[in-house]
Amino acid sequence: MTETETKAYDVVVLGAGPVGENVADRTRAAGLTTAVVEGELVGGECSYWACMPSKALLRPVIARADARRVPGLSQSVQGPLDASAVLAHRDYYTSNWRDDGQVGWLDSIGADLYRGHGRLTGPRTVTVTGPDGGDRTLTARHAVAVCTGSRAALPGLPGLDEVRPWTSREATSSKNVPGRLIVVGGGVVATEMATVWQALGSKVTMLVRGKGLLARMEPFAGELVAEALTEAGADVRTGTSVKSVTRENGTLVAVTDTGDRVEADEILFATGRAPRTDDLGLETIGLEPGSWLDVDDSLRVTGHDWLYAVGDVNQRALLTHQGKYQARIAGAAIAARATGETLLAQPWGAHAATADHAAVPQVVFTDPEAAAVGLSLAEAEQAGHRVKAVDVDLSTVAGAGLYADGYKGRARMVVDVEDEILRGVTLVGPGVGELIHSATIAVAGRVPIGRLWHAVPSYPTISEVWLRLLESYRDA
Structure with a gap:
């Protein structure tokens, strides 16, 4: 295809991360011709700068922590981690930042890959500027799916660019262990990266504007994680904001709102995300550049019957697994509309992303792990549900x-006392990440408490916590 040619497809997907890949997979499975546009690496943020490298870094940290709690093994794992081996393990799981394997997968499903920056240039039209500077125009008969994800949002501190701060990308891809690291923020990225770099030998100082860590979970989750980070040697300061950041003779200095000076070699800002929609040509179709995109439950953008926004860009749930779930919904909806099938509108149907509202699971891979699905107690009460919280100390489980x-x-x-179903579940402790799917099934399926009694947990496993929770609810 020459630079001036226009090529038509049934579907054009902007972004080849896990979300875009899954949209393409579903539309190709339905027999629709599909083009995928990617300006960076096929596989996206998750594969190279988020989920995969962060978990590869965390796994040795958590395995050592678990081993240190096992009699007969603890004395054998008291030394430091081999940082070079951990970083090499991380590099392996990012394929050394090469995307050959993922490109091969796209080829295998019959999707056409266009490398370059894609922008909307009108309804159903995408112009791709390739690495050579040439433009190609793609048109979509049925749908354009925006799957461009999100990026780290940096605060507007004077001179911040000059100090070259870390974002989540640098934190997961650094080739060296900084001697001292400041982590600004208290959410998932902040706590996981503080866990990693403290364990690899950095002296970590966390500067958290809020009252505690993991503010979107139950308060005890952040409390237990903060306690563990402090025991590991990190300095966790809550209720603290950063007012300025400079480099003085090579040393980074952060000044807090209380006037404290904190010195470090690097500083990570993990203070939120922004949509990658600022240079997508949204203005050509009447939408605001740089905005989150509002969608219905089939992931179709409000007011545009051909445009879909899937994953982070719609701000419904900034999680890879939820984005992939949305992609399956969007792909099914695009295919149904393209072939004239009736869209199934009922909740929990093939074309409705209802779980984005009620049953979003998340695991924070710190030590201890924190996992949650559905609503916290405060969220359930704010939503107007009549609920009761039932708590169990996991140390009582055999x-x-x-x-x-x-x-x-x-x-x-969190039990809805009127419907006797679960509105939410939160688990904090070593190994609990593997328990959250059972909780997700209970919340998503609205399984009655009376029926949960007959889902017998195996003994002796940590999952016996379900029996303890049900007993506590019964006996309260």
């Missing part, structure tokens, strides 16, 4: 004691 000496953890289920 499987937890076998998992680790001195096991510390807590579980909470």
